[in-house]
Amino acid sequence: MKHIFYNKTKLVSFKKKIIVSGDKSISIRWVLFSSLAKGISTAKNLLLSEDVLAAISSIKKLGLKVKVSKKKCLIYGKGIDGFTYKKNITIDAKNSGTLSRLILGLLVNSPYKIKLVGDQSLSKRDFNRVAIPLSKFGAKIKLNKKKGLPLTIQGTNNLQAINYFENKGSAQCKSAIIFAGLRTNGTTLINAKKSRNHTELLCKYLKLPLRISNKKNIDLIKINKANYIKPLNYKIPSDISSSAFFMVLTALSNNSQLLIRNVNINPSRTGVITILKKMGIKINFKNVKNYKGELISDIFIRSPKKIKSINCPKKLNSKAIDEFLVIFLVAAKASGISSFKGLSELNQKESPRLFWGAKILNLMGIKTETTEDSIRIFGNPNLEIKKKIIIKNYLKDHRVFMTSVIASLSFGGNWEIHDKDSINTSFPKFLEIINDFKK
Ligand code: S3P
Numbered sequence: 241m242k243h244i245f246y247n248k249t250k251l252v253s254f255k256k257k258i259i260v261s262g263d264k265s266i267s268i269r270w271v272l273f274s275s276l277a278k279g280i281s282t283a284k285n286l287l288l289s290e291d292v293l294a295a296i297s298s299i300k301k302l303g304l305k306v307k308v309s310k311k312k313c314l315i316y317g318k319g320i321d322g323f324t325y326k327k328n329i330t331i332d333a334k335n336s337g338t339l340s341r342l343i344l345g346l347l348v349n350s351p352y353k354i355k356l357v358g359d360q361s362l363s364k365r366d367f368n369r370v371a372i373p374l375s376k377f378g379a380k381i382k383l384n385k386k387k388g389l390p391l392t393i394q395g396t397n398n399l400q401a402i403n404y405f406e407n408k409g410s411a412q413c414k415s416a417i418i419f420a421g422l423r424t425n426g427t428t429l430i431n432a433k434k435s436r437n438h439t440e441l442l443c444k445y446l447k448l449p450l451r452i453s454n455k456k457n458i459d460l461i462k463i464n465k466a467n468y469i470k471p472l473n474y475k476i477p478s479d480i481s482s483s484a485f486f487m488v489l490t491a492l493s494n495n496s497q498l499l500i501r502n503v504n505i506n507p508s509r510t511g512v513i514t515i516l517k518k519m520g521i522k523i524n525f526k527n528v529k530n531y532k533g534e535l536i537s538d539i540f541i542r543s544p545k546k547i548k549s550i551n552c553p554k555k556l557n558s559k560a561i562d563e564f565l566v567i568f569l570v571a572a573k574a575s576g577i578s579s580f581k582g583l584s585e586l587n588q589k590e591s592p593r594l595f596w597g598a599k600i601l602n603l604m605g606i607k608t609e610t611t612e613d614s615i616r617i618f619g620n621p622n623l624e625i626k627k628k629i630i631i632k633n634y635l636k637d638h639r640v641f642m643t644s645v646i647a648s649l650s651f652g653g654n655w656e657i658h659d660k661d662s663i664n665t666s667f668p669k670f671l672e673i674i675n676d677f678k679k
Pocket of ligand 1: 264337410412
């Protein structure tokens with residue numbers, strides 16, 4: 241039974257300062273950029289979760305030496321064309337959508353066929369979204385029958401620059417094309433619906449040939465071939481997506497306050513803060529700094545007297561895409577009906593999250609109305625759970641697990657939450673920090 245988390249404890253008020261783990265998106269990008277650099281790249285506070293460890297194993301398969309320790313991680317880069325390809329290699333991206341999509345952009349010139357596999361959840365996800373544009377560069381990509389994994393990719397040394405319209409607001413698709421563009425003669429042109437921009441900021445910091453002009457909701461990105469990438473020494477800031485669970489815990493408590501230190505507050509990621517503020521939660525940034533193009537800050541949050549319902553503007557969707565499950569818990573305690581629309585991408589994640597969001601709320605006794613891309617949540621400010629709730633068979637989606645834990649601590653009830661190991665995907669220290677709140 242060691243994979244099940246049981247909880248019957250509702251938290252009382254708290255005043256705390258915490259540090260959450262390193263940012264997953266930036267950690268994976270650090271590994272991939274460093275694999276192309278010439279020389280030794282060093283990272284401190286790299287997130288050592290399964291997704292990032294899978295990125296490290298993948299570049300090792302491509303011939304790179306890596307040293308990992310808790311204090312720092314070193315990648316011995318051999319330059320942009322420094323991968324040593326062996327025949328018949330398989331790269332295992334485990335649960336990571338980000339790794340699996342981005343690395344395909346790096347493999348568009350592989351001389352041999354490479355197989356890409358992943359776990360049960362990743363294998364179900366849509367890879368056509370990257371296979372179609374990457375094929376236009378000239379790579380040959382074969383997907384399994386259901387458009388997912390396993391897939392094979394065989395590159396070409398005759399890559400053609402492409403024009404690509406990214407219309408889902410997917411940073412993974414955009415970043416895969418940026419990586420392919422960095423390998424390709426000519427100018428690759430991307431019209432991208434706005435999404436997280438860590439890849440672009442790292443390109444800028446590394447002085448790579450990428451230019452961006454912004455239109456209202458679209459970024460126009462031009463990329464040229466890069467011949468040299470300098471080593472990337474980086475101190476990874478904390479992850480706002482991991483912080484979000486504790487922001488919500490505070491929002492759902494009484495008389496509580498929390499300071500979360502040194503969090504990446506890139507404006508393309510702060511949708512959760514905008515949404516919580518609109519719902520009446522008081523949040524401030526303290527000690528805002530710019531680090532290599534990324535904004536970093538301490539986040540101070542206080543529990544509100546009353547939570548307001550929200551009609552969530554669609555323009556916040558991509559900025560909060562990983563946080564909606566836990567945001568739905570706040571809507572469960574709001575006075576009134578909250579509405580979230582245009583969220584079809586939520587069902588493309590590690591599990592169909594619109595479905596799981598509604599399912600958790602319904603088990604908690606909250607009424608919801610869902611369509612394929614929207615949810616209405618009928619809040620109950622006096623919600624108090626008394627019954628037993630079992631959460632299982634959710635494709636080990638780390639965010640379903642962590643959301644359920646936050647719900648149990650906030651609303652009471654007798655929770656049995658399976659697959660506790662799922663946290664290792666993004667936030668192995670999650671339960672350790674939670675236990676500290678119970679003291
Ligand atoms: C990520 C992009 C988002 C997000 C994922 C991480 C990234 O996915 O959900 O957790 O690091 O680029 P999409 O690009 O599919 O929206």
